[in-house]
Structures are given as C-alpha cells and as structure tokens.
Amino acid sequence: MTDFKSLGLSEQILKAIEANGYEAPTPIQRDAIPYILKGEDIMGLAQTGTGKTAAFGLPLIEQLLANPKQPVSKGARALILAPTRELVNQIAQNLISFVRGTPLRVASVVGGVSINGQIKRLSRGTDILVATPGRLLDLVDRDAVRLDTASFLVLDEADQMLDLGFIHALRKISALVAKKRQTLLFSATMPKQIADLAKSYLTDPVRVEVATAGKTADKITQRVHFMDQKAKTDFLVDLMSTRPDDLSLVFCRTKHGAERLMKKLVSSGISAGSIHGNKSQNQRDRAIKGLKDGSLKVLVATDVAARGIDIPGVSHVYNFELPEVPEAYVHRIGRTARAGADGDAIAICAPEEIGLFRQIEKLIGISIEVASGEVPADSRAVSPGKGRGGGGNRGRRNGGGGNGPKPGKRSFGAPSGGNDNENRGRRQQRRRRTAAA
Structure with a gap:
C-alpha cells in the first residue's frame, strides 16, 4: 500500500501528517501529490469527503517550506479560493494544523465579519491566504492586499468557482496573481462546459480523476x-x-x-x-x-x-x-x-x-x-x-454515468466506475453564490 513517505513528502510534513492522525493517503492524495510537487497544473476530480484539502494543501506547504522567504507586506505567497465562508474556514483550519511547528502563516478572509480586523492581519503579509472572491476583491479595492506575489493559485470546488456567479470576480483575481504560477483546480463535479472554461486558467494540466464526474460515495x-x-x-x-x-x-x-x-x-x-x-x-x-x-x-x-x-x-x-x-x-x-x-x-x-x-x-448514473x-x-x-x-x-x-467531461490528453489516476432566489436559472445561482461569499 502506498504511504505518504513514498509520495515524496519531507520528514517535516510527514510528522505533521502523523500528528493529524493520517495513516495512508486517499486515492486523490496518492495520485495528485506527486504531480503537484513536480510543479504541474492540476485538474483534480474526486468525491466529497475524500481528502481533497490535504491533496493540494500538503504539497503546497512542502513547496513553500522548500523555498523559504518572508511574505511581503500585504502580500500572499499562495492563494486559495473557495465559494463559501464555511469552506474557507474549514480549509484554513486544516492548513493551520498542517503548518503547526513551521514558520508558515495561514490567513483567511470571508464576508459577513468586520473587514478592519482582516486588513490589520494582512498588513504584515501571509504565506497562505484562503478567501472567498467577494471579500478578497473588497480588500484589493482598499489596497489592503496584493496578489502579485502569489505563485500558487488553488480553486477548491472549481465547478462553482467557475460558474457564472463567480466568473467575473475570478477573472479579476487571476489577472492580479503572478503570471508565472502553479494553478490547481479541485472539485467533486465538473460539468463539461465548466471543464472547458477551466482550461483557460491552466497550462498543460494533468487531469487526476479518481471518480467519474457526478459519482456519489459508495457508502x-x-x-x-x-x-x-x-x-x-x-x-x-x-x-x-x-x-x-x-x-x-x-x-x-x-x-x-x-x-x-x-x-x-x-x-x-x-x-x-x-x-x-x-x-x-x-x-x-x-x-x-x-x-x-x-x-x-x-x-x-x-x-x-x-x-x-x-x-x-x-x-x-x-x-x-x-x-x-x-x-x-x-x-x-x-x-x-x-x-x-x-x-x-x-x-x-x-x-x-x-x-x-x-x-x-x-x-x-x-x-x-x-x-x-x-x-x-x-x-x-x-x-x-x-x-x-x-x-x-x-x-x-x-454504472458509468459517462455524463462528466472526458479525460483529456493527459489523464492520470484510476476512475472508480459509475459514474437563495425565487427566480430560477442562472440569476438565482448568482444571487445564491453572492450571499454565500
């Protein structure tokens, strides 16, 4: 059975993994981590509850530790975007547990709370910034954060991030992030039109698919x-x-x-x-x-x-x-x-x-x-x-639903078989996503 050590992670990261009770990597972790460590752009597809945060978080932390530098004032070395406050908070909590005992700092910014405290925390910079798009752009408009120092961009729940409710914000944000960067997209679902759009943010990506699009957890x-x-x-x-x-x-x-x-x-x-x-x-x-x-x-x-x-x-x-x-x-x-x-x-x-x-x-399916x-x-x-x-x-x-996007030229991993708000349609979805962020 593959263990975390065989994935190329350092002893420091392995100790953090052990301290968090991880024993063996999940399929998405096993298949994605080596390619992320190599600097590849990734489009990762895996069921919810299978450890996607660790799949991108662990190799991201590994690379930041391997290239130690002090974050610039108001800057971030890595940016992680997620569509809801709850998901941002969850990702940040997980990453904080992984970087315990290291010099790395993790900050999170979401709407619905005072922006002044967030401005103060970001003034000295951070290694990893986890954010909802709306609040992040508020901070950009106030000149409270700079993104050009971020050489890593992660979109979690990428299908929703790339849907109409967030696409304009995402275009603004991606233009502010360093041009030379590694981009990682992860989600449990990836409709074809969203997958096609995602390609404009990635450079020759590795598609890591450990579950057919739309497949629900076996248990x-x-x-x-x-x-x-x-x-x-x-x-x-x-x-x-x-x-x-x-x-x-x-x-x-x-x-x-x-x-x-x-x-x-x-x-x-x-x-x-x-x-x-x-x-x-x-x-x-x-x-x-x-x-x-x-x-x-x-x-x-x-x-x-x-x-x-x-x-x-x-x-x-x-x-x-x-x-x-x-x-x-x-x-x-x-x-x-x-x-x-x-x-x-x-x-x-x-x-x-x-x-x-x-x-x-x-x-x-x-x-x-x-x-x-x-x-x-x-x-x-x-x-x-x-x-x-x-x-x-x-x-x-x-059955294999076959409704998700087909693997591209570079496809790795073993698919596992089978696949708020009264108006309907896209206007409703945009309002829902804006409220969530």
Whole structure:
C-alpha cells in the first residue's frame, strides 16, 4: 500500500501528517501529490469527503517550506479560493494544523465579519491566504492586499468557482496573481462546459480523476419518498422523531423556506438550527458548532452549506427540496459518509420536482431506491433496491454515468466506475453564490 513517505513528502510534513492522525493517503492524495510537487497544473476530480484539502494543501506547504522567504507586506505567497465562508474556514483550519511547528502563516478572509480586523492581519503579509472572491476583491479595492506575489493559485470546488456567479470576480483575481504560477483546480463535479472554461486558467494540466464526474460515495445509501409538497413537513417531523439521536442536515432551496422549516422542527421538539444567506457569520458559526458538539441534532440549510461542512458524525442528509442544479445534489449528500463512514441520503420529492429528480439520476448514473409513495405517472421507472453509489449487481447502480467531461490528453489516476432566489436559472445561482461569499 502506498504511504505518504513514498509520495515524496519531507520528514517535516510527514510528522505533521502523523500528528493529524493520517495513516495512508486517499486515492486523490496518492495520485495528485506527486504531480503537484513536480510543479504541474492540476485538474483534480474526486468525491466529497475524500481528502481533497490535504491533496493540494500538503504539497503546497512542502513547496513553500522548500523555498523559504518572508511574505511581503500585504502580500500572499499562495492563494486559495473557495465559494463559501464555511469552506474557507474549514480549509484554513486544516492548513493551520498542517503548518503547526513551521514558520508558515495561514490567513483567511470571508464576508459577513468586520473587514478592519482582516486588513490589520494582512498588513504584515501571509504565506497562505484562503478567501472567498467577494471579500478578497473588497480588500484589493482598499489596497489592503496584493496578489502579485502569489505563485500558487488553488480553486477548491472549481465547478462553482467557475460558474457564472463567480466568473467575473475570478477573472479579476487571476489577472492580479503572478503570471508565472502553479494553478490547481479541485472539485467533486465538473460539468463539461465548466471543464472547458477551466482550461483557460491552466497550462498543460494533468487531469487526476479518481471518480467519474457526478459519482456519489459508495457508502451512501440513497432513497426517495414521493409525496405532495404539503405533506413534506409533517413527514419529516415524524421521520426525525423516530431517530432523535441522529445528526442530520436538511437542505431547502430558499432562505425563507429553510428558516420556516427549522422553526417547525423546533416547535415539534426537535433541536434544530439553520444556516443560510440571511444569517450573520457568527450565527452560522454557532449553528455549525452546535451540530459538532451535539447541542443541535438537525441543521436546516440552503446550498450555502452544501460545500464546506465537514462533520464526521452527520449520518443523514435530507433533500427536503431537490436542488435545481443536479450537481448540487452530489455536494449535498457528500456531507455524510465522511472519511469512510456510512451515511444515508433521503430525498423527498413532490410531483412538480420529478424533472429535477430525473436529472439527478442521470448525473449520478444510478437508480435511487423508492422508499415510499407513487412515482409520478409521466416519469420513467425507478428501480427498487438499495441505492448505494457503487453497489454490486444493481444494474445502473454500478454504472458509468459517462455524463462528466472526458479525460483529456493527459489523464492520470484510476476512475472508480459509475459514474437563495425565487427566480430560477442562472440569476438565482448568482444571487445564491453572492450571499454565500
């Protein structure tokens, strides 16, 4: 079995890995780290919960340590961009644990908190800066940060970073980063049009693909309940009341819907909180902390939480409303079955959502088990059976969705089989992403 030492990491980094409890590299770490250490641009595709932060963070730290220099005032030697505050905070926390005992400094900047404190912290420079695009551009406009010293650019959840909600900000930022740089893109999903756009930011990239685009984690059991929209709330309350000790995430499409559902759960005796774009950063942080320490059992969220919440104890993800972008389903249910654990993903689908449901099944390349209710008559048949992403003899469950971008000329790694806000479409997505950042 490949170990971290064989990947070319130094003893200093190996000690940090051991201190953090890592034993063996995950497939994305195993396949990506050697190429990053060689200075290659990377397009990395791997399921959520498989260690993408360490896959780019460890070799990035290795290279910074190998070329020691003091960060210039207001400068950053490496820039990592992520679409949500929660994901930025998670990445920064992980990197801080990796650089403990080294001279490297990690800073993070997100919206929703005072910008003055961030300006002060950045005044002496930092080695690694993790940021949301909106707040970073605010700091650039105030002449509080300079990016021309950054020789590394990382886009985490690159599909969302390159979607319309962020593309203009990203173009501005990439023009400010050093022209001679190493660029790393990582995501769990990469629609073809986004993959094509990504190529304009990369130079002869190595494509490291350890899961087919859209493939869900093997240890997530997926089920769907069909019912009228008006019946959903009572159904969810009844279902959760039978499992009072579970840690669960519930996803809604809108901020107001998420808040309304959270209040209904609380009034029904369920310890619940909410996280969405109308919440301050302190409120969002407290809600996540509550789920982590067990004082909350349920967190109701919009897609602001679909990327960036890493709580190993989350056993259930409920799609109270299906997402309008099918790739968001993959990120939502990826909040469970983290770090090798099992998890359950339960969708509650109204007749008017059947089109969205079809798109999700097409993307993930499996038929999701129908747990209750009648499939709307105009839909194609949904096969019964356990909906585990990589199961055994389950027909299309095994299947290779083939809907993701095809590997390019330089493709490495072993694909593992199978694949807020009332207006719809891209305008809705832009507002959601702006609120998240």
